[in-house]
Amino acid sequence: MQTLPGFRDFPPDSCAARNYIFARWCEVARRYGFVEWEGPVLEPTELYKKKSGVEIVDQLFHFKDKGEREVAMRPELTPTLARVVAAHEREFKKPLKWFSIGQFFRYEKQQRGRLREHFQLNCDIIGEADLAGDVELVALCIDVLRAFGFSEKDFVIRISDREFWTDFFREKNVPPDRWDELLQVIDKSGREPRERTAEKLGDLADLVFATLKSGGKSKKLDKLVAGLRERGLADFVSIDVGIVRGLAYYTGIVFELFDRAGKFRAIAGGGRYDNLISLLSDGAVSLPALGFAMGDVVLGELINETSHAHEAMEKAIANDHEIDIYIVIAKEERRADALRHIQQLRDRGYRVDYPLTPTKVARQFQTAEELGARVALLFGDEWPQVKLKNMATAQQELVPQDRVLAHLQAQVSLSS
């Protein structure tokens, strides 16, 4: 019995690494005043069929359930967000600042940095049309990476604007019904042969290539960078109108986060989707919105390849498994006394472990060390005194059994 291709098991070390990423995500989102929410992992397939590009639907894990409903394991969160916001928006003051950490699924060809499931941080601001919202969102995305120890030398956010291109098309008299198709072509232009892109662009090819090469000029994008400069974050971004994002629902600023070395796929991406909530609620609720998603897989690869970021994670993994106190039972006659103390210590919040069955004392101390215990308490011949050993200094002292709790509370602070 194997895991399905593209799916992961998380034994304790992998789970601690995952939790380390989740904790940073959560912590930084909260610093920005975002509150957490979550949606279902199974949704009506229609939710994705109607709102996203065809590309996504081909990649769904979708099926007919026992009630003959067409359902899909979610490939992304934004359509769910639009639905939940449309249903609940009156309960909240605008703008909403919401984040979510959850798992997403795509049936794709497996390749480096792309599995069939991954976890994503999603951060969205709903009900704010002003560019100040875009600045706040991009700043948050930058600070999430900074929380892992990354600097402007490690990553960059490439910022673009769909309106730059729609203005461009309008100016060149391209009919609006071709815009979406052309945006997809520009989106793919970095990943396919120039001739093929040129063919698809037709008359526009030379102009588009020249614009991509020059980087494009846009007052809105300059203003966005200026907003980040006020926060000291301008060095983390660069303007690149070649970024378009595949999803059809983006309407304004779009951005993608890459490692500077260019070794990995995009680590995060997002943008403005001002029409989606109205579209999904059939016009009942209309709110401007913007958001980004960041996956755990590529981020994890970047952490693993960046020594200072990797060290911080390894330390967190070690902490995750550590206990506070190991109880050494040197005499089986003292087991009942030891268990009473174990219960009291755990009641106080300490992480406590002990041998479930009779075990040699040397082996028990070895386990205490392996589990990262800061203190070992030995129940044996010294009873009614308990031998307390500081595992770091190897210092030992005898403590009367009814003083153990008070003694430890003065000495051993709780694991976080």
Add this chain to the structure above:
Amino acid sequence: MQTLPGFRDFPPDSCAARNYIFARWCEVARRYGFVEWEGPVLEPTELYKKKSGVEIVDQLFHFKDKGEREVAMRPELTPTLARVVAAHEREFKKPLKWFSIGQFFRYEKQQRGRLREHFQLNCDIIGEADLAGDVELVALCIDVLRAFGFSEKDFVIRISDREFWTDFFREKNVPPDRWDELLQVIDKSGREPRERTAEKLGDLADLVFATLKSGGKSKKLDKLVAGLRERGLADFVSIDVGIVRGLAYYTGIVFELFDRAGKFRAIAGGGRYDNLISLLSDGAVSLPALGFAMGDVVLGELINETSHAHEAMEKAIANDHEIDIYIVIAKEERRADALRHIQQLRDRGYRVDYPLTPTKVARQFQTAEELGARVALLFGDEWPQVKLKNMATAQQELVPQDRVLAHLQAQVSLSS
């Protein structure tokens, strides 16, 4: 667009309630020295077909994926655990003490306390045959409930032993190939008419009914209760051999946790499954094991109906949304200065929010209050001084702008 029947959205309040439950689960499991792990939510259907009773397979969300694999959204964690342990057991010292918090899926008729998805805490001890493992596990299950403020007046764990019944069958010369079927009948006996059970039990009916009525006698169960008594936890359990658990793979002690008032379905259940790992690894790895699972839905209902437990949760929900500092921008000329401070404060770990666009000062203070800010910092006419308002006492003071950080670090501790 609606959620699928039996699936939940988690807007911020619901998500905070869910997180409150997760945090207690995680905290108590760690106190017991358990480490966290996780498996995939999608698995080969075969994993469940082979190992569980037929009852479960009928209730799966299962389908054929685009690669023609029969796959299922997991209905439970134990088969995955057996697979992961069989693959990784050599990396760990026995016994393993592992816990996991994740989502599970069953296509079932909807009823109170039973949706089509729910979250579960799973705690398992692997590699320990001694009854001491059973005591440790039941104690953990008790302490998880205690962490929500519940006492022995609120809930009880009914403890039983499959071996009690297999010994009974052996004594009555019932052929072993009928044991599983009879255990299922006993399991259902509390939920169906006595005549129906009697019919299925045949000759054994009178004896079984008498045993169920008397509660049964078992040295092993008495010893388990004695082990809990050593920890002061005996009042939380009662022996009840009517508890059998539906799943076919249990081999020894089994237990279920109920509210004392008997209003709800079982809140948790578990037991020993000493043969499952061997079965799933085709005999490659053989390890005794035991575990329990606790769902979030029934537990949530019990919390909501128990005033002191509900109060604690409400407080946690309020804390979840609270920020530390609200920045009031009284003069737009000061926005850039304010943003510089916002960035510095967030870098220090404070939760900070501010108006994205020009807003009346009174409205900003109102937002500060609504967001639970402990301090408001006003950037306005007083510049280069900043007005600091303690939101609880309404006391105000002027602080030079370059002293704001130090001043706050002395006054405002970080949100947890």
